[in-house]
Amino acid sequence: MHIVSTSKLLLQQLRDGRWCNFLANVKDFCEKHEIEVPNMSAQYVFGRGRSRQPSVTVEHHYRIDVFLATIDSQIQELNSRFNEQTIELLTLSCALDPKDNFKSFNIEEISKLAEKFYPLDFPSNELNILKSQLQHYQYDIPNHLKGIGTLSELCNKLQETGKSRTYHMVDRLIRLVLTLPVSTATTERAFLAMKIVKTRLRSKMADEFLADNLVIYIEKELAAIFDTNSIIDDFENRKKRRIAFS
Structure with missing residues (x-):
């Protein structure tokens, strides 16, 4: 996550003031490999037609249109996938990482993670209990649970050894962090399904009807279990109808 942040920073610096250096490097490369370098001061011609050409240099x-547009696209993609809140969430979550015998363990960052991103799961009184448990956890767990490489392995070991009852607040936070990939994948899956279900020809689809269609599309394996007759029977049994369906 720190590399993502620095990548965004370097891209922004490249965009703001590195064009001249970049262009010089490209010219050197072209000259070295005997590639023709266009006249940068000449007018650029869009397409084949020469009528109504904008007055734009090469x-x-x-x-x-190329350099800045490409960098803007990369920055936008990074910002959409890794905004500041997401980066902070994942960075703070790393404090629970058991790799290298809990080298990244940090009580302040773990407490901040629970307080800022899971306030409903850790009210103020339970947040104090979490901090108290973490103080014991940092000396107890690394000595008893060694060689653990992932957070999921740690969660399983805490359950097997009964430490999940001793450090139930820490165990709760670990389980919440483990749901992050699932929740992110579910959201991306829903947006992908929405692009397929709500097309240009279905742009006026109401929200409720759209939601119903998305559920059926996303859970198509589950929806395949129900046949048409069972749906009709269920609809008929909900209330009395003027006309019998069967």
């Missing part, structure tokens, strides 16, 4: 085209 350098302007490559700097604005």
Whole structure:
């Protein structure tokens, strides 16, 4: 996550003031490999037609339409997938990582994780209990549970050894962190399904009808169990109808 943050920073620096250096490197590469370098001051021609051509130089085209557009696309993709809140959440979650004999363990970061991102699961009184348990946890668990590489393995070991009852608040937080990949995948899956279900021809689909269609599409394996007759029977049994369906 720190590398993601620095990558975004370096991309922004490249966008803001590194065009000249980048262009010089490209020219050096072209000259070295005998590639023709276009006249950057000449007018850039869009397509084949020469009528109504905008007054844009070759350098302007490559700097604005190619260089900056590519960097903006990369920054936008990183921001959409890793915004500041997501980066902080995943960075704080690393404090629970048992790798290298709990090298990343940090009570302050773990407490901040619970307080900021899981306030409903850890009210103020339970947050104090969590901090108290963490103080014992940092000396107890590394000495008794060694060679653990992942958070899921740690969760299983805590359950097997009964330590999950001793450190029930820590165990609760670990389980919440383990649900992050599932919740993220579920959200991405729902958005992908929405693009398929709500097309341009179905753009006026109401929210309730859209939600019903998404449930059936996403849970298609479960929906395949029900046949048409069972759905009709269930609909008929909900209340009295003027006309019998069967």
